[in-house]
Amino acid sequence: MNQQRPNGNAIEIESLVKVYKGAVRALDGIDLVVPAGSVFGLLGPNGAGKTTAVKIASTLSFPTSGTIRVAGIDVVAHPRQVREAIGVVGQVSGVDVNLNGRENLRLQGLIRSIHGRELKQRVNELLEQFGLADSAKRVARNYSGGMQRRLDIATALVHRPQVLFLDEPTTGLDPEVRTEMWQEIERLTHEEGLTILLTTHYLEEADRLAAKLAILDRGKVVATGSPEELKQELEGDTIHVELREDAPDGTIRVALENVKGIRRLDHDVRCLRARVEHGATAIPLVLQALESKGLAVDSVSVSRPSLDDVYMRYTGREFARADEEGARQQSPAGEEKR
């Protein structure tokens, strides 16, 4: 079932644009190639356009322009064939809470023309695999959040799809459950050779799960590569300094103007973050420079580049801040729900 196109790409997106009524440009010409058999992460803050991209690639929504092929099939010309090849776990769970676990799985199987013994066997297999065998007869309304998510993923796998879309699969889950979910996702790619397109606004999640990722910001892909590649492009370290008091306008920049080895400096009145060649050498110089301008330092730390730094480099914004901003601009109901 998991056969792929000769070129080995599970998803190919070219110049995808999506403009919503009211002229909201959710996607502004994105290009993406997702190789088969691995987890591809679509990382971006709230409102970046991740969910829109998934909705279009999974045939739910229509593109304004651009070409999208999933499992080698054009999603606009042949949505039905694409639907046979994909499984989708949306941001809002697709579990029917009025049905029990087994009924939810059976429903998905029947829609995909799997019947009788074959269906029964597959349903049992999935219940077992996702630790739901004991709760198969309980109505999904009474499942915990983690169980509902597991059932959600299981229902997307009944027909053994080639490509699985996971739209923010761990949003709203407890940290413990999140870790469990990560293990499950890793297992799916390693053991079943599934291609997974995962969207997330957790840097840590993208870092851990994605073999390759694309960073999406305001409807554009700003960077692609493996998490390692992206981080290595940023040579050196990051120094974070927190001041004891707010600094007067401009003083931070003036203070650090002549410090050698600072490649990039971002700051507000209280915190600063400097990209440097070598953290250990730069720290004393930075501290000295700040003290000389009367800026007392509260704490200082040095770190290897993170995806946050990668995001910062390409967008000039801090990820967490962009995420909050994006969340504020959107309806309280959820990301990109219009």
Add this chain to the structure above:
Amino acid sequence: MKELLSHSLTMTDRDLRRLARQPWWIVVTLVQPVIWLLLFGPLFKGIANIPGFHAHSYIQFLTPGVVIMTAFFSGGWNGMATIDDLNRGVVDRLLVSPLRRSAFFIGHVLQTSVSIIIQAAIIVVLAYAMGAHFANGALGLLVLFTAAVLLGGSLNAVSNGLALIFRREETLIATLNVFMLPLTFLSSAFMQQNLIPHWMQVGARFNPLNWAVQASRSAISSGTDWGSVGTHLGLLAGLLVVCMAFATRTIHTYQSSV
């Protein structure tokens, strides 16, 4: 065709399981018709004495009206469940599966038909106990049930289609109220057609609810005009087809807006 049937029955099965887990819902929807029978029946008992009123008793006259109205509202409010499905992501999950689009609506219509038949049967038994007579035996009741199912099914399809367009409970409730209530009273459900004001008689002629009331009342009364029954049932069947076509189109509207 085989696939369409299989998908439709799968959806019906899903809806019926949901219904079976909330059996109180059938009881809730029966409260209104029972009130009509128990209160309107005695309240307007004297109507049967008006010159030119043909039925033996008002209960006799009112029963088909109550059955049809119950089916009308049963079907009409069905879109609320679809709004719930939309909010829970169930609709999106179904739309990215190879489910035949019309099966989504056929499934709902079949489920509504089952609940309408259960409700109609209960009302008929109750009315019988209160002294209503049913002419033409099983055939009369068959026409009554068919008219109820065709009308309820049509309303069901419209309601589910509107749910996909509006996607909000408030808008759906407001819209349904705007046309369901007037249609109820612009009919001969409570009063014989030739005894209501002329402008209402004209309006009633184009009112599907009235088609269903006329057909079923004629079929369970003596002196049935079978030609008129057939015409009205035909009109109702046509309405169901039109409503299904409308509903199926709303899926595209929905997908264009998400």
